[in-house]
Amino acid sequence: MGRYVIRRILQALLTLGIVLFLLHYLMALSVQIRGNPALLFFGGDRTPDPAMLEQVERLYNLDNSCYERVGDPCITPFVERLQDYVQGDLGTTLNGNRDVAQLLSIYIPNTLRLFVFSVITLVAVSMVLGTWAARHRGRFIDHTVRGTTILADSIPVFLILLSYVYIVAVPLTRWARGIWGTESFMGQVFRPNYNPDYPWTTIIIPGIIVGTVGLATMTRLIRASQLENLGSDFVRTARAKGLKPMRITIVHVIRNSMIPIVTGIGFLFAFMLSGAVLTEGVMGIPGMGRMIFQAVQRQEGNLVIVGLTVSAFVVVFVSLIVDLLYAALDPRIRYE
Structure with a gap:
């Protein structure tokens, strides 16, 4: 039974990791093709000062040069994103600079x-x-x-x-x-x-x-x-x-x-x-x-990724519970 549970948990973590990477890659590809979303911080129509734009890009982790190369998976920002998630830092929104974790506690x-x-x-x-x-x-x-x-x-x-x-x-x-x-x-x-x-x-x-x-x-x-x-x-x-x-x-x-x-x-x-x-x-x-x-x-890339990540986590978690219920309902499944 223990091996069955460990195997299912590892499979769930692998699935969640793949989903997170795909979400990150699609967001990076959107930035590479559509342009820098940090411009939304200044209203979209304004031409910001380069120094201020650089500061906003650094604030929202958009200052990596990989976002300028179409097709680049941006591995370094992905690792940094995972580290922030582990520490409980989900970032802020571009419009209004609201804390994403606080928004999730409402929604x-x-x-x-x-x-x-x-x-x-x-x-x-x-x-x-x-x-x-x-x-x-x-x-x-x-x-x-x-x-x-x-x-x-x-x-x-x-x-x-x-x-x-x-x-x-x-x-x-x-x-x-x-x-x-x-x-x-x-x-x-x-x-x-x-x-x-x-x-x-x-x-x-x-x-x-x-x-x-x-x-x-x-x-x-x-x-x-x-x-x-x-x-x-x-x-x-x-x-x-x-x-x-x-x-x-x-x-x-x-x-x-x-x-x-x-x-x-x-x-x-x-x-x-x-x-x-x-x-x-x-x-x-x-x-x-x-x-x-x-x-x-609103082109809130970070908020979209966090929301879809939570949804993916729920789906993976439900699938894991279903797999564990199999073993509880039919003991023969534990040995397969």
């Missing part, structure tokens, strides 16, 4: 709240629908569940968000506030935008919408996995002993179907990250997706 909690409700929605709904369809294989309920989830999955997330914000949210909010009041839970949960005074309440509906990403895929995966276990010998033995169908489903079928389900959750997590960018933009949530999008618009 990361909101994205985490969004993903809490997204994962709960995805797992709970797909588990119920997949189990229901598996227990009624080939019947009307099975076809209805599969058709409904495919239809829901085929609708783009941004269309669901826009429909909710401009059609559903406003009348629901007025109705709820007319009954329970503006400051009540029901008066805030249906708001069409984010309210920092109610960070958990106003993020429930956006989280549920993001949770619909990959719902059809997850439901079909759970259904197929449970159908495979429903025809196995241990399930037939449990039925022969007279166990109740609900106990057979929960204790024997669902438990032995967890490996494909865990795989699906890890696979769909990256797609949910892309859905979070749209959700945070439409709903006005100050999260990581919105931060990265605005940083790209």
